[in-house]
Amino acid sequence: MNDTQWPLWEVFVQGNPGIPHKHVGSVHAPDAEIAIQNARDVYTRRSEGISIWVVPSNAISASTPEDQGAFFEPSNDKPYRHPTFYKIPDGVKYL
Amino acid sequence: MTLQQAKFEYLLRLGDSSLIIGHRLSEWCGHGPILEEDIALINIALDFVGNATSILAYAAQVEGKERTEDDLAYMRNERDYRNLLLTEQPNGDYATTIARQFLYDVYTFFLYEELKKSKDDTIAAIATKSHKEITYHLRHTTEWMYRLGDGTEESHQRLQNALNDLWMFTGDLFDMDEVDALLIKEGIAPDLEKIKEAWEKHVKEVIIEATLQMPATTIKQTGSREGRHTEHLGYLIAEMQYIPRSYPNTKW
Amino acid sequence: MEDSKKLEQFEAKIASGQKIEPKDWMPEAYRKQLIRMMSQHAHSEIVGMLPEGNWITRAPSLRRKAILLAKVQDEAGHGLYLYSATETLGVDRKDLLEQLHTGKAKYSSIFNYPTLTWADIGAIGWLVDGAAIMNQTALARGSYGPYARAMVRICKEESFHNRQGYEIMMQLAQGTPEQKEMAQDALNRWWWPAIMMLGPGDDQSPNSEQLMRWKVKMESNDAIRQRFIDRTVPQAEFIGLKIPDKDLKFNEATGHYEHGPINWDEFFEVIKGNGPCNAKRLKDRIEADKKGRWVREAALAYAAKREKEKVVA
Numbered sequence: 001m002n003d004t005q006w007p008l009w010e011v012f013v014q015g016n017p018g019i020p021h022k023h024v025g026s027v028h029a030p031d032a033e034i035a036i037q038n039a040r041d042v043y044t045r046r047s048e049g050i051s052i053w054v055v056p057s058n059a060i061s062a063s064t065p066e067d068q069g070a071f072f073e074p075s076n077d078k079p080y081r082h083p084t085f086y087k088i089p090d091g092v093k094y095l
Numbered sequence: 096m097t098l099q100q101a102k103f104e105y106l107l108r109l110g111d112s113s114l115i116i117g118h119r120l121s122e123w124c125g126h127g128p129i130l131e132e133d134i135a136l137i138n139i140a141l142d143f144v145g146n147a148t149s150i151l152a153y154a155a156q157v158e159g160k161e162r163t164e165d166d167l168a169y170m171r172n173e174r175d176y177r178n179l180l181l182t183e184q185p186n187g188d189y190a191t192t193i194a195r196q197f198l199y200d201v202y203t204f205f206l207y208e209e210l211k212k213s214k215d216d217t218i219a220a221i222a223t224k225s226h227k228e229i230t231y232h233l234r235h236t237t238e239w240m241y242r243l244g245d246g247t248e249e250s251h252q253r254l255q256n257a258l259n260d261l262w263m264f265t266g267d268l269f270d271m272d273e274v275d276a277l278l279i280k281e282g283i284a285p286d287l288e289k290i291k292e293a294w295e296k297h298v299k300e301v302i303i304e305a306t307l308q309m310p311a312t313t314i315k316q317t318g319s320r321e322g323r324h325t326e327h328l329g330y331l332i333a334e335m336q337y338i339p340r341s342y343p344n345t346k347w
Numbered sequence: 348m349e350d351s352k353k354l355e356q357f358e359a360k361i362a363s364g365q366k367i368e369p370k371d372w373m374p375e376a377y378r379k380q381l382i383r384m385m386s387q388h389a390h391s392e393i394v395g396m397l398p399e400g401n402w403i404t405r406a407p408s409l410r411r412k413a414i415l416l417a418k419v420q421d422e423a424g425h426g427l428y429l430y431s432a433t434e435t436l437g438v439d440r441k442d443l444l445e446q447l448h449t450g451k452a453k454y455s456s457i458f459n460y461p462t463l464t465w466a467d468i469g470a471i472g473w474l475v476d477g478a479a480i481m482n483q484t485a486l487a488r489g490s491y492g493p494y495a496r497a498m499v500r501i502c503k504e505e506s507f508h509n510r511q512g513y514e515i516m517m518q519l520a521q522g523t524p525e526q527k528e529m530a531q532d533a534l535n536r537w538w539w540p541a542i543m544m545l546g547p548g549d550d551q552s553p554n555s556e557q558l559m560r561w562k563v564k565m566e567s568n569d570a571i572r573q574r575f576i577d578r579t580v581p582q583a584e585f586i587g588l589k590i591p592d593k594d595l596k597f598n599e600a601t602g603h604y605e606h607g608p609i610n611w612d613e614f615f616e617v618i619k620g621n622g623p624c625n626a627k628r629l630k631d632r633i634e635a636d637k638k639g640r641w642v643r644e645a646a647l648a649y650a651a652k653r654e655k656e657k658v659v660a
Contacts, residue, residue, distance in 0.1 A: 025427075037135065334405055
């Protein structure tokens with residue numbers, strides 16, 4: 001068997017209840033259970049988290065920088081998706 | 096024997112075991128099989144140093160002779176140490192460390208679960224905090240028991256050898272004397288016979304799941320209750336205590 | 348797009364303060380330099396565990412033992428963050444470690460000095476971490492996203508390292524004559540290596556200009572060194588220790604300390620592998636790796652068996 005440092009896993013930690021998991025870095029691990037344990041030991045040494053996700057790094061598909069224009073610029077001209085686009089008279093509540 | 100004496104003696108048993116096994120784990124620092132595991136081992140070692148500090152501080156208080164936790168850790172001799180024989184065994188290869196840790200984690204898992212209910216509030220409070228840590232330690236070592244036991248032929252053999260070699264020190268875990276008798280009566284400490292049953296069942300389950308064989312029953316070594324240790328402890332505490340011993344009455 | 352055009356955009360992006368991310372286009376020289384710097388930095392953390400780890404089993408109180416364990420563990424963690432960040436550039440940690448083990452990759456010269464007494468643990472925290480923090484806070488503003496983010500995290504976590512070291516030195520300096528002597532001896536041995544670990548003088552450090560423009564290097568070695576000296580000298584005076592530099596003097600006009608000549612021959616000898624502990628450090632790392640191999644293999648074999656079971660089921 002070839003010697004390895006084990007596959008790479010991406011680590012996502014939820015800092016507090018109700019907020020999303022955030023990418024914090026990666027660890028090497030032979031499988032999911034050890035990946036979770038390693039992530040716990042590496043990324044929550046100072047009580048930074050209450051929940052951990054791990055994902056094999058090679059399972060993540062990402063958009064490329066070249067996609068940036070085609071993917072994200074078209075939404076720039078759709079201000080009507082944001083609530084501040086609409087004028088509401090003073091005094092109207094709960095909108 | 097007074098209740099105070101029994102309590103002091105009992106606290107030394109708990110605190111010394113944590114201190115010594117923590118010391119052994121800390122010897123791995125920078126030498127672990129992979130960076131992630133280095134970090135995991137230091138985490139566990141840190142938990143033990145913390146636990147030992149709390150327990151020895153309380154022992155010093157119970158004793159009432161104005162000694163501190165550091166006095167107890169650094170100024171007692173080999174024969175005064177009350178840690179379990181298992182905890183002082185050298186690290187050996189990684190399989191030996193995992194086997195030693197697993198056997199000890201199962202023990203403390205059930206022991207501290209009972210100590211949480213101790214009628215001594217301080218012991219109960221320390222046990223409650225520590226039991227959470229122990230639960231994680233046990234999860235970690237159990238997973239490694241499976242991986243080494245059911246990994247490669249080499250890892251299987253190494254772990255089996257380690258278990259066989261360490262097995263003789265497991266009788267010491269459940270040795271009881273008048274200290275236990277008194278504290279059981281007062282509801283301060285649990286009956287180790289009960290812990291033994293739970294320990295044997297759990298250890299056996301994991302060993303079988305890990306595709307290993309239960310070690311043959313050999314004559315069990317005991318002696319930690321009276322401070323009769325294996326030869327390894329002397330070296331360990333000589334190293335640990337050397338600074339405070341070389342410079343008495345000095346603050347660091 | 349042509350490379351020259353890409354380069355222009357790349358440099359404009361950096362100039363405007365944006366970070367470069369792993370999938371962004373980058374000049375090969377940028378990638379290479381980052382891999383070299385980041386892996387060196389990672390190796391330094393890992394090798395750096397050894398001189399301090401040397402004293403964990405002999406720490407003189409339970410409190411000191413816990414602090415030192417936590418600190419050395421942080422270093423392992425920081426090594427891990429840095430290896431991870433380096434891996435985003437398309438290299439494998441295994442290859443990086445191999446470069447360390449074969450002597451192809453370097454690590455900080457400072458860890459090739461021995462820790463001889465307990466005071467050395469104080470001196471390392473105070474001086475070595477002190478110098479490293481100067482460097483790292485600058486690097487946290489660097490242009491490569493993963494490296495900068497790792498640096499931010501590391502700087503935040505390392506702030507206690509420096510303090511615990513100074514606390515040890517202070518305790519010794521205020522202790523018995525023997526303790527004070529121990530502290531002064533440690534300062535004598537660690538001062539110059541700490542000064543040198545920030546790298547050769549600007550006159551000896553080639554191709555800095557491009558690296559500064561690309562925000563790979565944020566400040567010159569001499570500038571960081573000056574700041575380190577300016578901050579550290581008063582700290583030594585405060586606890587009554589003497590910096591081992593007879594030429595050291597404060598220049599009222601510039602507001603800076605001026606130091607005596609640095610023995611760069613020693614520095615380059617250590618870098619070449621001829622320091623007191625180079626061989627020992629490398630041997631320890633190689634041995635740990637060798638002894639760990641069957642463990643790593645076992646875990647992979649176990650995982651493969653479980654995967655196979657899943658497929659069958």
